Amino acid sequence: MSVRQLNRMFEPRSIAIVGASLRAGRIGTTVLANMAESGYAGPLWPVNPKYDELLGIPCYPRVAALPKVAGGGPDLAVVCTPPDTVPGLIGDLGARGTRAVIVLTPLPPAVRQAMLKAARPHQLRILGPGGIGLVAPAAGLNASVAHVGARPGRIAFVSQSGMLMTAVLDWARQQSIGFSRVVSLGESVDIDVADLLDFLAGDADTSAIVLHLESIGNARKFLSAARIAARGKPVVILKSGRDGDDRVVDAAIRRAGMLRVHSSADLFDAVETVARARPLAGQRLGVICNGTSLGLLASDALDWIGGQLASLSPETVRRLRPHVPEGMVPANPLDIGVRADTARHAAALAAMLAEPEADALLLVHAPTSAAGSTEVAQALAPLIRAGGRSVLSCWLGGAGVQAARKVFADANLPTYDTPEKAVRAFGQIVQYQRNQALLIEVPGQGALAGPEDEARRQAARQLVRAARAAGQDRLDPAQARSVLAAYDLVLADGAPCDAGRALLRIAMDVDPVFGPAISFGLGGAAGQAAGDRAVGLPPLNTVLARDIVQRSRAGRALDGAANTVEAALVAVSQLVADLDEVSSLRLDPVQPNDDGLLVLHAVLELGPARSEAALAIRPYPHALEETVTWQGMPLLLRPIRPEDAPAHVRFFAALDPDDVRMRFFTALRELPPAQLARLTQIDYDRAMAFIATRMGADGQPETLGVVRAVADPDNNQAEFAITIRSDLKGQGLGTILFRKLVDYFRGRGTAGLTGEALAENVGVQQLLKRFGGRVLAGAEPGAVELALPLQGVLHAKSSESGRN
Numbered sequence: 001m002s003v004r005q006l007n008r009m010f011e012p013r014s015i016a017i018v019g020a021s022l023r024a025g026r027i028g029t030t031v032l033a034n035m036a037e038s039g040y041a042g043p044l045w046p047v048n049p050k051y052d053e054l055l056g057i058p059c060y061p062r063v064a065a066l067p068k069v070a071g072g073g074p075d076l077a078v079v080c081t082p083p084d085t086v087p088g089l090i091g092d093l094g095a096r097g098t099r100a101v102i103v104l105t106p107l108p109p110a111v112r113q114a115m116l117k118a119a120r121p122h123q124l125r126i127l128g129p130g131g132i133g134l135v136a137p138a139a140g141l142n143a144s145v146a147h148v149g150a151r152p153g154r155i156a157f158v159s160q161s162g163m164l165m166t167a168v169l170d171w172a173r174q175q176s177i178g179f180s181r182v183v184s185l186g187e188s189v190d191i192d193v194a195d196l197l198d199f200l201a202g203d204a205d206t207s208a209i210v211l212h213l214e215s216i217g218n219a220r221k222f223l224s225a226a227r228i229a230a231r232g233k234p235v236v237i238l239k240s241g242r243d244g245d246d247r248v249v250d251a252a253i254r255r256a257g258m259l260r261v262h263s264s265a266d267l268f269d270a271v272e273t274v275a276r277a278r279p280l281a282g283q284r285l286g287v288i289c290n291g292t293s294l295g296l297l298a299s300d301a302l303d304w305i306g307g308q309l310a311s312l313s314p315e316t317v318r319r320l321r322p323h324v325p326e327g328m329v330p331a332n333p334l335d336i337g338v339r340a341d342t343a344r345h346a347a348a349l350a351a352m353l354a355e356p357e358a359d360a361l362l363l364v365h366a367p368t369s370a371a372g373s374t375e376v377a378q379a380l381a382p383l384i385r386a387g388g389r390s391v392l393s394c395w396l397g398g399a400g401v402q403a404a405r406k407v408f409a410d411a412n413l414p415t416y417d418t419p420e421k422a423v424r425a426f427g428q429i430v431q432y433q434r435n436q437a438l439l440i441e442v443p444g445q446g447a448l449a450g451p452e453d454e455a456r457r458q459a460a461r462q463l464v465r466a467a468r469a470a471g472q473d474r475l476d477p478a479q480a481r482s483v484l485a486a487y488d489l490v491l492a493d494g495a496p497c498d499a500g501r502a503l504l505r506i507a508m509d510v511d512p513v514f515g516p517a518i519s520f521g522l523g524g525a526a527g528q529a530a531g532d533r534a535v536g537l538p539p540l541n542t543v544l545a546r547d548i549v550q551r552s553r554a555g556r557a558l559d560g561a562a563n564t565v566e567a568a569l570v571a572v573s574q575l576v577a578d579l580d581e582v583s584s585l586r587l588d589p590v591q592p593n594d595d596g597l598l599v600l601h602a603v604l605e606l607g608p609a610r611s612e613a614a615l616a617i618r619p620y621p622h623a624l625e626e627t628v629t630w631q632g633m634p635l636l637l638r639p640i641r642p643e644d645a646p647a648h649v650r651f652f653a654a655l656d657p658d659d660v661r662m663r664f665f666t667a668l669r670e671l672p673p674a675q676l677a678r679l680t681q682i683d684y685d686r687a688m689a690f691i692a693t694r695m696g697a698d699g700q701p702e703t704l705g706v707v708r709a710v711a712d713p714d715n716n717q718a719e720f721a722i723t724i725r726s727d728l729k730g731q732g733l734g735t736i737l738f739r740k741l742v743d744y745f746r747g748r749g750t751a752g753l754t755g756e757a758l759a760e761n762v763g764v765q766q767l768l769k770r771f772g773g774r775v776l777a778g779a780e781p782g783a784v785e786l787a788l789p790l791q792g793v794l795h796a797k798s799s800e801s802g803r804n
Contacts, residue, residue, distance in 0.1 A: 003199040004712075004719075005125040006191070009100035010136045010181060010199075012075035013042050015143070016066060016098070018089055019080035019105075020046030020054055027104050028080035030145040031133065035078075038142035038149060043067070045074060063092040071779065072097025078133070078143045079103045086129070087114035094122025102143055103128035103186075112189050119190070131186025132162035135169070137179060138205060144184070153178020154207040155271055156200045158193055160185050160214045164264065177268060180206040192217065194225035201229035201678055208234045208271045212264075214241040216249075219514045219616040223256050224683025227439055230257035231642075231677030234274040234432070238267055244513040251535040252514050252616060254547070257439030259432045266424075269416070273425040274432045276414045278390040283430045284310035285423075286358030287333035288348055290340045294364040294396065294419060295333030301423035307430070309333070310358035319351040332358075339370045342379050349380055353387040360390040360426060364419050367400045377404035381411040390429065394422040434547070440642045440681075442620045443541035443573070457578055460486035468581045468606050475604045483579070484602060487571040489587070491599045502561075503527065503589035504554050506568060508576050510583060515614040516576045520569060522554045523589035539619040540573035542566050561592035568597045577619065583607030618684045624744065628736060633694070635704070637740050640689040642681045644703065647693070649676065651703040656726040662761045663723045679708075686711050690740045692733060704728055707737040711750055718745050720755045720786075722764060734767050742771060746790040755786035 017035065019028040028048070035044055036055050046054045049061035060066050066073060073096030079089055083105055093101060099122070107115065107129040119126055127134065133144030137152040146166045151173065159165040162184045169182065180203065183196060193213060200206045209229060216222050229235050235258040239249055253260045261270050285307055289295040299309060309332050312320075320330035323344050325337035336348045345365075352361055363380070367373045373395060384391045393408055393415045395401035408415040416422040460483045467475055475483060481491040505523035510516050514537060521532035534551035536544055545566040549555035558565060568590070576582065586603040612618070625638040640648075652660070652671050660668050671679070682689050689708035696702035705728070709720035720741060724734050745753060753773070757764050759782050765775045773788035 003195065003202070004123065005099040006195065006199045008075040009102070009125065009127065009134070009191075010141070011139050012100070012141070013071075014045070014069055014074040014076075015040065015042065015141075016045045016047055016060075016063070016074040016077040016093075017080065018047040018063065018077055018093075020048050020051075020059065021080075022051070022054060026080070027145055031078050031080055031104065031143060034142040034144060034146070034149065038137075038140050040140035040142075043069070043074075063089060063096055066096065071099075074098050075100065076143070077101045080105060083107045083111045086111060087118045090115050090124065090126070091118040091122075094119060094124040098122075098124060100125050101127070102133055104131065104133055104145060106130040106187075112187070116189060126190040127183070128186035129189065130162075132165050132184035134184065135179065135182040144182075148173055150182050151176065151178035153180060154205065155179050155210060155268070156181040156183075156196075156203070156206040156208070157210045157212075158183045158185065158196050158200075159212040160188075160193070161212060162186070164212055168264070168267075172268070175268075188217070192221075194218070194221045197222075197225035197229045197235075201225070201232055202675065204672075206233065208236070208275050210267055210271055211235065211237040211258075212267075213237065213239050215243045216513055219252070220613060220618065220683070220685055223252060223616050224686060226256040226258055228678050228681060228683070230436070230439055231681050232673050232675070234259065234271060236261060236267060236270045236274070238262070238264060244511045245509075245517070245535070247519075247533060247535045248511040248514050248517045248537075251517060251537050254435045255438055255537050255544075255617065257436045259428055259435060261428075269421065269425065270428050273392075273414050273428050276412055277392075277425075277429045278388070280359045280390055280429060280433055282359040284308050284357060284359045285426055286310045286312075286352050286355055286361045287364065288336065288345075288352055288361065289333055289364040290336055290345070290368060291338055291366055292335050294366060295335055297419040298362055298364055298394075298423055299333055301420045302426075305424065305427040307423065307427060310355065313355060313357055316351055316355045316357075319354075320348060323347045323351070338368050340368075341371045342375050345371065345376050346379050346383060349383055353383065353389055353391075358389075360392065360429070362419075362422055362426065363391065363393040364396065364422070365394070365401075365404070366396045373397070373401045373404040374407065377407035381407055381413060384413055385411055392416065392422045392425055394419050438544060438547055441541055441543050442641055442643075442681075443539040443544065456486040457574075460575075461578060464579050464581050464606065468609075473606055475606070477602075480602045480604050483575070483604065484587075484599060487575045488596075489568060489571055489599055490596065491602050501591050501593065502554060502557055503591060504565065505533075505586075505588040506565075506572055506590055507588065508572060508582070508585040510610070510614070514616040515610070518548070518569060518572055518576065520548050520554065520565070521552045527554070527588070536569075537616050538573040538576050539615070539617065540570050542570060545569035545573075558592070561597075564592055564597050577615065580609040580611075580614075581606050613685065621684050624688075624690075626740070630692075630733060630736060631731065635736075636693050637690055637737065638693065639684060640680055640682060640691050640706065640708075642677075644691065644693075644701075645676055645680045647701050647703045648680050648706075650700075651706070651725060654725050654727070655723070659723070659726050662758050662764075663721065679706075682708070688741065688744055690737055690744075692737055705733050705737050707734075707741045709741055709745060709753060711745070711748075715749060716751045717754045718750050718752075720753045722767070729763065734763070735770070738767055738771065742788070742790065750790055752790050753786075753788040757784055757786060758782060759784050 017032050020032040021028040045066055046059040051059040053059050077093050077098050132146055135142050135144050135150045137150045142149045146169050148169050165184045200209050237258050237260050287295055287298045312332050317330045324330050336344050395404045405415050484491050503523040505521055505527050507519045517535050519533045519535045522530050532553045534548045536548040549565055582604055584605045587599045589600050591598045627634050627636050687710040691706045692704040693701055705724040707722040709718035711718040768786050776785040778784045
């Protein structure tokens with residue numbers, strides 16, 4: 001996975017349209033017309049030997065005849081020619097210096113492979129083949145065959161369906177919704193949704209990301225990119241199709257911190273909701289309405305989504321008594337009556353904003369003769385903005401409430417046209433915050449295991465391997481009892497079932513897309529009939545296990561036994577990570593008792609060993625932690641974790657402005673949230689970042705240096721960067737960290753490390769040379785390219801000097 005060259009695709013300095021035409025019905029005709037009308041300010045070069053000019057633009061007979069510019073060729077080319085011509089054109093464009101190509105022509109498999117082979121020597125990135133193309137309004141780019149363009153905005157939309165992309169563009173223009181980027185993925189043979197998520201995560205022009213996916217190929221690659229993106233900005237996904245278990249898909253989306261919607265109508269409402277809503281402390285909703293029926297509509301909708309109405313405290317009831325119709329007692333929903341004027345609306349809202357039992361408020365207003373809707377909105381919007389609470393609104397009606405909706409929208413307050421939509425939005429906020437909480441959980445693998453625990457687990461591994469070698473496709477009861485015991489799970493020996501306690505079920509199945517998935521719910525025959533099953537992806541810790549338990553009906557009835565079940569789910573997660581030959585697991589029924597959890601029946605089926613990559617989310621790699629001696633003191637080298645974010649902010653603040661410029665190629669005064677998330681939350685499979693850390697004098701962990709690299713999809717190269725705290729440079733820390741990175745990527749078989757640096761950054765160049773690397777002239781003025789082969793590379797010299 002890489003964002004290499006994607007900036008050339010979205011913000012090209014020059015564009016060639018290969019196969020441009022004037023013939024009706026041709027792809028090249030539509031693309032040329034769209035580009036000519038899009039306001040693109042750079043050179044636009046049609047390529048077609050049949051024309052001297054097209055739409056008044058000079059046309060070139062072949063790629064080799066294109067004008068020479070900085071870099072040698074057009075930044076972006078759009079290819080609209082017959083399939084058999086595409087591989088040769090890709091080779092020609094790559095040799096000319098083009099680094100991004102959109103192939104709109106659908107290609108058969110053999111031609112696709114030939115195209116990729118032609119692109120590889122030039123590191124040329126390809127969007128497609130097939131699909132609709134892309135639109136980037138701010139850059140004046142409409143390299144698509146869509147029948148309508150897009151307005152500028154801050155939402156990125158990526159779709160696997162070209163038809164849905166065109167429909168969304170048409171709908172968005174009517175709704176005055178703008179976009180930063182709109183991309184049709186086509187067949188995704190090179191650039192896929194994970195690459196685009198990586199790019200959009202760091203794209204300053206994008207504040208929210210909307211995805212439509214029909215299938216997910218490499219689950220680990222997708223989830224790692226999604227988790228990075230979702231840490232910095234809202235990511236909303238509409239997943240259609242049925243590749244794999246839909247509950248597993250749900251679990252993956254939750255774990256990645258995204259928000260899933262189930263209809264195209266909800267896509268952009270959800271983006272507005274999560275982008276505008278303020279954080280919630282819980283899920284209790286207070287409702288204010290100017291009519292009893294309006295409150296009933298809202299409470300019914302809340303009950304439908306499993307939400308909770310907030311209780312009103314005695315103090316709030318006292319404050320509200322003067323502001324409800326005569327003879328009524330303040331309650332939730334709060335009905336202030338059809339005769340409520342603007343002052344009553346404001347007083348009721350002020351009292352509810354102070355209610356500690358309500359985590360969010362919903363205002364439902366219908367026009368009446370007692371108060372103009374616009375005046376009510378103008379009075380309430382400042383109160384809400386100053387109140388610091390999440391307040392949703394529904395202005396129910398047509399033209400009479402349009403101005404009121406605009407008042408709230410202009411104040412950046414979420415507003416909806418029906419109570420049901422508003423309540424559904426509240427549910428989305430609650431779910432989004434839950435998913436964001438799950439996102440920062442990074443469970444380790446065996447992090448807390450002591451020597452005795454590890455010995456038992458090792459014995460379980462040997463037992464399972466022996467059973468598999470003997471041709472068994474499942475463990476017998478005695479073997480299952482021994483394996484489960486190694487993970488503190490007790491299999492009963494003919495123990496009777498106590499009908500007075502809940503019967504539960506814990507299972508693991510291997511999903512064809514996301515790999516091992518753990519489920520929990522009601523057990524026995526009743527559980528099968530009820531279909532109660534909540535799913536999570538390993539690795540699990542207690543927080544993640546608790547989320548699974550709370551999403552099941554069985555979990556809501558556990559009371560004091562919930563902790564025991566959570567511990568059992570974590571144990572099963574560890575078993576799944578340790579025992580690659582276990583292809584499925586059934587603990588059903590399972591029964592809580594005074595001593596813990598009793599497994600009444602267990603089935604552990606065996607199959608070919610899974611690779612570690614079968615887990616969609618790689619656990620935190622504890623084995624890579626290492627304590628070294630530096631400056632006569634112990635120093636911990638370890639992979640970075642999300643909880644390192646506060647220390648990373650302090651680390652960044654301790655850097656000299658010149659060091660910041662040489663690391664990020666620009667002047668940054670502070671790390672934007674999206675950038676911080678990207679630096680501290682990485683995928684431990686395709687990327688690695690090692691920090692040097694120790695406990696500071698204030699008792700807080702301090703980061704002294706960091707080195708990181710991201711490997712390309714083929715594991716040919718990993719692009720690296722290194723930063724040492726400014727006051728510690730020249731003391732050998734850079735060599736220690738870089739050696740750690742070199743050893744790691746050499747061990748995973750990566751062919752080489754590459755990097756880019758400013759020519760004035762002498763320190764990193766000297767560091768690379770000490771490890772046997774080379775410094776080459778860069779593609780841009782003032783920059784150099786860094787290259788270090790890893791297979792058979794010499795170890796670095798022990799001394800360190802200069803800046804890094």
